[in-house]
Amino acid sequence: MANTVHILLTLSTSRLVICVLPFFILVHAQNLLVFQPSFLTATGPTVSALLLGDTTDISLHLRTVSPSNTTGGFDSPSCVAEATQWVLTVEQVGKTAVRVQLRLNRSLRLCGKNETDTNCCSKPLCVLEALQVSACVGSTPHASLLIQAEIHAVLVPANTGSDNKTVIPNQVYQPLGSCPCDLTFRACDVRCCCDKDCSIEELKLFVSHCLPGPFGGQVSPAPHYQCSVQSSENSPDWFPFLCVNSPPENNPYLGLFYQGDTITAKPGPSFQTPPLSAPVSPNVYIQGSPIFTLNDKYLTIPQTVLGQCVNSAPVAFLKNFKVLCVTLLRSCPTGSPLKTLPADLRINVKNGQGGNVIVDLTDEVAVDMKQFMSREGAVAFSERLVCEHVTLALDYKFYWRGNGISSIKLTRTVGTISFNDNVALTTRYSAVFLNGEFVGEANSGNPGYQVGRPVIAGSMDNDTSSIQRTSVNLWKPVFDGLCFTAEKKPVLFGENSTSGCLLPVSQQNLSQCNSLRERVTSLQASLLAATYVARSGNPDPLTISDWVNISFVTLDSSTTMEDTTTSCYGILSHQHIHVWTLITGMVDGVPQKEIRALKVSYSLSTWALDCGGGNVAPCVDPLETQLFSITSSVTFTDIPVNTGPPKTRFQINFTEYDCNRNDVCWPELLFPVTKYYTGEPYSQSLAKGLILVFFFVTASILGTPWRQIRQAWHNAAL
Template identity: 80%
Template sequence: MAKEVYMFLLLFSSAQTQNTVVFQPSYLTATGPAVSALLLGNSSDVSLNLRTVFPSSTGVIGPPSCVAEATQWVLTREQVGKTAVRVHLNLDKSLRLCGENETDTDCCPKSLCVLETLQVSACVGGTPQASLVIQAKIYALLVPANAGSDNKTSIPNQVYQPLGSCPCDLTFKSCDVRCCCDKDCSTEDLKLFESQCLLGPFGGQVSPAPDYQCSVQSSENSPDWFPFLCVNSSPENNPYLGLFYQGDTITPKPGPTFQRPPLSAPVPVNVYTQGSPILTLNDQYFTIPQKVLGLCANNAPVAFLKNFKVKCVTLLRTCPTGSPLQTLPMDLRVEVKNGQGGDVIVDVTDEVATDLSQFISSTDAVASSDECENVTLALDYKFYWKGNGITSITLTRTVGTISVNDSVMLTTRYSAVFLNGEIMGEPNSGNPGYQVGRPVIGGTVDTLDSNTVSIQRTSINLWKPVNDGMCSANEKKPVLFGENSTSGCLLPISRQNLTQCDLLRETVTSLQAALTTATYVARSGNPNPLTLTDWMNISFVTLNSSTAMEDTASSCYGIPSHQHIRVWSLITGMVEGVPQRDIRALQVSYSLSTWELDCGGSDVFPCVDPAETQLFPITSSVTFTDIPISTGPPKTRFQINFTEYDCNRNDVCWPELAFPITKYYTGEPYSQSLAKGLILVFFFITASILGTPWRQIRQAWNSASL
């Protein structure tokens, strides 16, 4: 009660201390067809205008406008006081889900019926004074197939349901002792206990008035607060009535009935969302070999809009006979649900591999004993999608003939990409800001046919050591936001290579440059490829070529052996408690080093044999730096020494007792908060003067004067 009075005083003083109007609240989220808010202030000359707005990619909404637009909402206003107007918005549209092949436009074509942002502007003479932003996200009303029978349901008339006029009548068709209001008691029965009738609610009478009734307390013993908080209630308003035997009921006469209108239930469809498994026509998971916990699984479900590319290594001793190494085109032409009530069939195309070097990693030198024909070496799927459905699926199957000796290491490749037209569906790294652990998004400039500049996504990579750690494996891993990392690979160098330093520097430079082919980096985790403001240039620190290189017969200077990526990020806001980080700068630099053969100890062969090699490291690293938002004013000596008064270290913060009227309170203008504080002080002083302490002081003063 006290909290509601305090909030009313705040709203009242807010509307009186200034000659403007404000919406309370100024932002709403609508999940139903009706929404309302309060307009506080002098609203006599205020006109309300409604329009649909479109926030920018950063979530910024433009300034309010006094030009009304036609929307699917009806705007009404209701005066609730001298300085308050209740604003209502009602959706002028049916939330019924459209049936199949239905031509009626007053229905919802999909489950998410309304998704828009509205702006209500309060204008005076064509000048906007305040605005209300409403985010409407309303789903259609789904009616189940079996919503109930079509039989008519009669609602009984509640007038004929007695509410217990005699609560002590506990036995049906029998007289209850000491219950003087029991209709079943005869005159002779009542004479037996007429002087001993039950009192209170059990005897059919009202209970004694409670202490909070205004009629109970007298002026002599009533507390100071009693006249403000006592309750006036009728004595017949008894909470015990209706809790006991109800008595007989009268059969109601036929009255109004309600019948459910015939509605055709919508046809259920399996709509795909990002990450949901793709299903076949017989409701089985559509599977492709993938890696699970580092191991290859032959029957792993495919997730919608999740691209992958894996390699599986198998040791063959005999020719394979089963899936996935031995497949037929008919087995791969699977019927898949398209997510829109239909199905698509996988279109299979075969390719014969002539060069098997990338598939056969090791083999014995023994003469071939068996030849295995039509072995599946690669399966490359392309899923074309639109909205929440799949339009077509193409598969390129690569087959070949391999020779099986005692043991053959076969490397098979499997991939799946989702294409929207010809654009690959790339997952975002946040919405809107980057999230820790998601890849940093890079890009290169791509000019479209209409001379429109677009940014083609690409990754920013580090070295990923595999197998023996050689750079020839050419394995990379993407840079993950917020995770510092250092990795590298080994490059074999001989004494003959050190005699050609220019060629060596060029080779190492090309290897390092292949890690970062992007020239742009996305500021946020969900950039628009057609909006250049969502991207920023990557700063490359060029090598100092003016320095004189002193090369010798066994050493080379100026080798860019280390690539370092520095990323500066800034927290720009919070969404549901999750910090949103944007990239403000990205720099790629190189560290130069000198390479020379180490012939110390027993390893003297590289210095003697020109063809003997020695391993040299090529490294890459990334470092993320958070830009502080605001350091704030320096702490005073009082804050440093007396930590018990520090609000950031204690649960009880005495300096915040008067927080609303201090300069640190930024919720509203200082003049308004000061006015509200003075009003509260006035009420405290008035209560003190009219209360018991002041009355006792006056009585003591009068007694002393006498």
């Protein structure tokens, strides 16, 4: 039924669109008013139509009409409105079109027995009336819409559903239960005619489509081989001797149902965030554990979570971070973290060793506000706002020793910002863990490198005779992809990668090739400002054997470079990093990889302006620029652990005898004696081969040839 109604509505809508178009053209040409359609049948609480024509001074009036006794038709249009149970709304959809909508202002719920509420339907046919909408100019009607409303009441179950399940009786006495299709407690199940929760009106909707068989409460008839089914008149000849006499309680559907019982639903959150338990402060801090304040709350600093800045993110022990958060301000901030008080920052923090430390706060005033105010939107004649003592940066330094925190120093940067309409404020938040004066850097493995962890590099510090950690970087273009705005991303162990950025170059830059080459070389050198790379994932800065020298491939300086006014040669446009790794051992079954060598090489290219394709501006204007790419890449190569014995000259020259290159391997003809057979252990194959040889020799000795030889020998001896 629902599908039929949907199809009829779709066809009606299509006819409406097809019919509206010619009417719209005719009305627009003659400047008339007309409802389209002019007659509607309403079966629901809302109905709408279009009024086409000049609707400038039109007023709509709604009233209830009845058939005329003389003509049989309805009353003529009238500009006098009456009070009805419908609400009339108007919406302008074009210059010459108005959508008229009527909505029923009453409930369609069927009234219950002895119910005194008047806002319900006393009969299943709730609304049966005719309505007329008149479009009038002043007191003169120009068009009318006739609506025949025939709306039935909405059947709602008397009792709402519950979380309890239906109780199925004990199948020992009632195998199928009273109504197996009654699945919803205190609610009517569709097509379940034995459901006692269904009212008479609801049963009329599906009385001819009840669920058949035992699931619908109808016990299946006895099978034809049951003795009680066949009568003596039409029973076959074999029936009295081969029929089955079984009690009706022995029903084959007994196993489909279980012993019923009332199950009360347990209250719990549904599609909600589960309640978080109170944080438990650890006895000692370990790497990654959260830091707690004296009142057993997390020490929070704004951080980046899933690409978004979170104002209250817990700080993890020995986890350094540095984030930038952009906030669009339309007024002066009043709360944390942009407006902080010294008392809120000087808090007591548990040191992880049974005591506590107080955050030591130091304030600095920002002089240059350009690094914090990245964008300002100005509106003419608007009042300029001035915000003082705005927190621009919070830089924490945690000094630790063992599993505890010895002291915490906080540097707060404040400043005064002024803007007209809005401003994008960039704030900085960082945390650094220092062991004495050394930064507690995170390792990349223990001891071997882990795939996906940063490659650790370093440079020698002559003052401390230790190696200061740094990283090997690649280009990470952002925004417009230019090298001036590009960021750097660390090289991750075991992951090959290629990236780059764009450098704008003009004709004036190409006339100064030496300066351009130095500029590109300095950009490439900024990616790798180190001379050592860590051999393992947890290097010791004081042990030089844990580090490997980085080799740089020197360029051939004998090649002469010829520069012109529009081109430059020898540009270090590409930097390639080649890393060789080796598996040096196993820890708990996990192979440990180390870096054995790292080589940095460069590729030279020639840069020249391209003025083809009609783009001649860079060649005419000396300040007009073109974009040239500067790239960087990294490749990881695994050194084989065991290369095997070197190949002989026979294997190299005569490849047809090489078992690794051909399907036919001649040495395998002697298996299982030879080692080329790999189907089972060599000891077993050798034993089986010797047993076969023994049986072959025994059979040969005891066979006919040897018997004839022994007989001839015996005759010759006689």
